[in-house]
Amino acid sequence: MTARTASTAPAAATTGTTSALHVADVTVRFAGLVALDGVGFTVAPGSIHALIGPNGAGKSTCFNVLSGVCRPARGTVRFGDAELTRLAPHRIAALGVARTFQNIVMTRGTVADNLMLGRHGLSRAGFAATALRLPHAVREQHAQLERVREIAELTALDGLFDTPVELLSYGDRKRVELARALCLEPRLLLLDEPVAGMNAAERARTAATVRSLRERLGLSVLLVEHDMGLVMRLADEVTVLDFGRRIAGGTPYEVRQDPEVRRAYLGSSGAVEDTSGEAEDLESPGGSERSV
Numbered sequence: 001m002t003a004r005t006a007s008t009a010p011a012a013a014t015t016g017t018t019s020a021l022h023v024a025d026v027t028v029r030f031a032g033l034v035a036l037d038g039v040g041f042t043v044a045p046g047s048i049h050a051l052i053g054p055n056g057a058g059k060s061t062c063f064n065v066l067s068g069v070c071r072p073a074r075g076t077v078r079f080g081d082a083e084l085t086r087l088a089p090h091r092i093a094a095l096g097v098a099r100t101f102q103n104i105v106m107t108r109g110t111v112a113d114n115l116m117l118g119r120h121g122l123s124r125a126g127f128a129a130t131a132l133r134l135p136h137a138v139r140e141q142h143a144q145l146e147r148v149r150e151i152a153e154l155t156a157l158d159g160l161f162d163t164p165v166e167l168l169s170y171g172d173r174k175r176v177e178l179a180r181a182l183c184l185e186p187r188l189l190l191l192d193e194p195v196a197g198m199n200a201a202e203r204a205r206t207a208a209t210v211r212s213l214r215e216r217l218g219l220s221v222l223l224v225e226h227d228m229g230l231v232m233r234l235a236d237e238v239t240v241l242d243f244g245r246r247i248a249g250g251t252p253y254e255v256r257q258d259p260e261v262r263r264a265y266l267g268s269s270g271a272v273e274d275t276s277g278e279a280e281d282l283e284s285p286g287g288s289e290r291s292v
């Protein structure tokens, strides 16, 4: 495993650079089903890139490949100079790729406790030194706590730092999940449906947080999201999957105009659901609130 330091500064912020993610010809089969069929796309350094598509298009499978949970039958995933394709999830995380999940899994305790757990992999002081409160371990603990406070501030959780997570709203809990991923000091953040289940105010707040993370930390973001309004407003570039194939890619405007994208969305019975009550079609100016 590549060792990462316990530095209190984010890798991306200090260098101001991250790397491109290159996905090429990735194919995943489950028994007879081809979940991904020769999928390729590039996430440019420092960009917000959305991966969209109707239900069953292969978005989660793609995230599972990128984070090492699923091994492709064919194809490669490269992050800068590093080949991620056959690495275990913890090694991919150590290379600066962090992921959130659709379903929130929290431990008990406060927001601070949960974020400190997220720093565990970056800690250099051993368990015994920490338990015995040896001076170097105490110093490191303070530095970690300071960094965790900064991350809480970046994710608008600073006012909730000492609040038990079970008392948080759903939207705040989702943001704790996001903050916990940031605790790994990623250079690429994979967000799996970051606003699913949120109300309009929570969605707007999370969108602002993601934008500000990119600006302040210089990291790249790849997000899977059904909320088309959010995708259209937030993403620099969009890749569209359908039945495991990449059917389109480009700016939000370009994919919105693409006939194959429109066919895939409009033809997906039951896949179109509006979580906002403000349904618009894919052509609506300013983006739609439609979840697809």
Ligand SMILES: Nc1ncnc2c1ncn2[C@@H]1O[C@H](COP(=O)(O)OP(=O)(O)OP(=O)(O)O)[C@@H](O)[C@H]1O
Binding pocket: 030, 033, 034, 035, 053, 054, 055, 056, 057, 058, 059, 060, 061, 062
């Ligand atoms: N572990 C698995 N075993 C068998 N089939 C699977 C498995 N995981 C996914 N699939 C199938 O692969 C296809 C792609 O699924 P995937 O979950 O990646 O799509 P998705 O775009 O994320 O869908 P959704 O938007 O509903 O989450 C689907 O047909 C799904 O049923």
